[in-house]
Amino acid sequence: MQHEADLVIVGGGLVGMLTALEAQRAGLDVCLVDKNFSKSGDHAPSVLVSMGIPGVVNPIFNYSLKQWAALAESVDEPIGLNRNGVGFVSLSEVQTNQFEGVANTKAEFTLLKTPEDMAKALNVPQVGNIHSLLMESDGFHIYSSMTHDALRRDLVKGGARVFGSDAVAELLIDNEKVVGIKTKDDEIRAKHVALCAGAWTGKLLKQFGLNLPMRPARSHRIELSVTGEMPKQPLMYLLREGNILIRPMRNGRVLVVYTGLSDDNQATWSTHVDHPTVKGVVSAVARILPALANAKVQEVEASPLAVTPDMLPYLGRVASMEGLYVAAGMNSQTFMYAPAVAKSVALLVKGEAPEIDLTPFSPDRYILKDLTAQAAAAAANGDDQESEVEAALRAELEGLDPAEIERQIAASIAERKARYEAGNLKDQGQKLVDKDGHVEYAKVKDDTTAGE
Numbered sequence: 310m311q312h313e314a315d316l317v318i319v320g321g322g323l324v325g326m327l328t329a330l331e332a333q334r335a336g337l338d339v340c341l342v343d344k345n346f347s348k349s350g351d352h353a354p355s356v357l358v359s360m361g362i363p364g365v366v367n368p369i370f371n372y373s374l375k376q377w378a379a380l381a382e383s384v385d386e387p388i389g390l391n392r393n394g395v396g397f398v399s400l401s402e403v404q405t406n407q408f409e410g411v412a413n414t415k416a417e418f419t420l421l422k423t424p425e426d427m428a429k430a431l432n433v434p435q436v437g438n439i440h441s442l443l444m445e446s447d448g449f450h451i452y453s454s455m456t457h458d459a460l461r462r463d464l465v466k467g468g469a470r471v472f473g474s475d476a477v478a479e480l481l482i483d484n485e486k487v488v489g490i491k492t493k494d495d496e497i498r499a500k501h502v503a504l505c506a507g508a509w510t511g512k513l514l515k516q517f518g519l520n521l522p523m524r525p526a527r528s529h530r531i532e533l534s535v536t537g538e539m540p541k542q543p544l545m546y547l548l549r550e551g552n553i554l555i556r557p558m559r560n561g562r563v564l565v566v567y568t569g570l571s572d573d574n575q576a577t578w579s580t581h582v583d584h585p586t587v588k589g590v591v592s593a594v595a596r597i598l599p600a601l602a603n604a605k606v607q608e609v610e611a612s613p614l615a616v617t618p619d620m621l622p623y624l625g626r627v628a629s630m631e632g633l634y635v636a637a638g639m640n641s642q643t644f645m646y647a648p649a650v651a652k653s654v655a656l657l658v659k660g661e662a663p664e665i666d667l668t669p670f671s672p673d674r675y676i677l678k679d680l681t682a683q684a685a686a687a688a689a690n691g692d693d694q695e696s697e698v699e700a701a702l703r704a705e706l707e708g709l710d711p712a713e714i715e716r717q718i719a720a721s722i723a724e725r726k727a728r729y730e731a732g733n734l735k736d737q738g739q740k741l742v743d744k745d746g747h748v749e750y751a752k753v754k755d756d757t758t759a760g761e
Contacts, residue, residue: 310495313497313499314337314338314340314470314497314498315500316337316502316503316658317490317502318342319342319477319503319513320342320506320507321341321343323453324505324637327650328505330463330464331654338468341472342472342475342477342490342492343506344475344476356395356556357450357451357645358395358545360411360448365669368649369650370645370646372648372649373649374447384460385463386455386458386463390451391449394445394447394449394542395445395544396430396444397443398442404547405440418444418446419443420441420444421441421442421443422440431540433539434537434538434599454559472492475495477506477509480516482517486632487501487502487632490502499632501634503636504634505637507614508523508615510638520675521638521675523638524576524618525575525577525615526568526569526571527611528566529566529567529610530610531566531590531608532563532607533562533604534607535562535604537600537601539598539601543556543557546597549571552641553565553594580612580613582611583611615639615640618675622670623636624654625653625670636653636654653667
């Protein structure tokens with residue numbers, strides 16, 4: 310069956326739903342498509358804190374904070390917003406010294422060091438083996454299932470068409486312009502298409518040779534039943550390998566989420582539960598709060614997250630494809646970024662300038678690199694294809710001074726050619742990882758179960 314719309318959004322998660330809501334409020338006819346639209350629960354990490362946010366992303370984070378407050382007022386049903394503050398747990402003197410630096414420079418943070426002060430702040434009889442507790446008064450959390458349900462009903466009430474349990478098979482292209490999407494049963498023609506589908510976004514772009522690199526980081530969500538008193542505030546325990554979140558649930562249980570962004574054991578698209586990791590996480594949280602010492606595991610889920618090489622989201626237009634927009638790769642920070650991301654995409658579709666400078670987050674930052682890599686491969690192999698790739702690069706850089714275009718092309722090809730000659734990219738078992746501005750090559754597990 311064929312349908313028509315102003316905008317079709319691929320991905321029914323938080324980013325997709327908020328984008329649909331913003332576009333709908335801007336007067337656009339919206340279709341939302343997702344293969345698992347009906348599946349959402351109280352499992353997603355949903356804490357909003359400024360701690361650890363890369364400086365370049367601060368405009369997105371700050372704008373999202375204002376948007377969350379506005380959403381709470383404008384959506385007909387409660388979205389589960391809780392402003393109880395958030396605590397960061399330190400189990401070492403080194404981390405406490407780091408926390409002290411934060412508390413001394415930011416008014417919204419308070420550092421507590423005595424067990425009595427920490428227990429009082431959390432309103433619990435006692436705390437465990439905690440060296441210190443850094444409280445962020447402006448931090449808050451969201452009950453994600455309430456948020457999803459409220460947004461979904463608001464969208465339908467406003468007239469958005471929702472295609473649930475429907476996987477997008479391909480994007481429809483006509484003369485380098487996106488004109489819609491195709492699923493197994495439907496074809497939706499649209500003036501604009503926004504890809505908000507995590508790792509699936511990259512797979513769809515590969516349809517026409519565009520590379521949007523994302524690596525996997527498996528997250529574990531553990532529901533515990535407890536009998537003791539628990540704090541109302543969420544707690545974060547920051548580890549080198551990832552983060553542990555502890556927060557209350559509406560059903561009376563406690564949700565523990567381990568997001569292993571730098572954990573080699575979680576570098577997989579698999580949804581299989583890593584039981585040794587779960588056991589270690591449960592043991593770790595029991596040391597933080599005595600009420601969790603005898604907690605019973607009631608439910609465990611594993612879900613892969615899409616992580617970008619530079620830990621920045623992909624957000625904006627795809628320059629080489631008219632009418633195509635990307636909002637993906639949230640790096641486990643979906644709730645922190647989603648409102649600002651959604652508003653920005655809706656403004657772009659309307660032909661208006663976003664309030665945030667999207668330049669650092671452009672999806673073309675890696676699409677362009679991929680084209681230069683193709684050019685380098687051609688140059689290293691002595692192929693005649695180099696001129697074709699150069700033409701593609703010039704198209705990407707159109708609008709710059711001609712001399713600058715030639716300089717960038719020459720520099721990019723020289724850099725990539727050197728890497729090819731060194732053999733760095735010829736090992737198919739390696740993936741490109743960008744850490745602190747340095748390019749490295751790290752082994753990444755590739756399970757047969759693909760995540761989205």
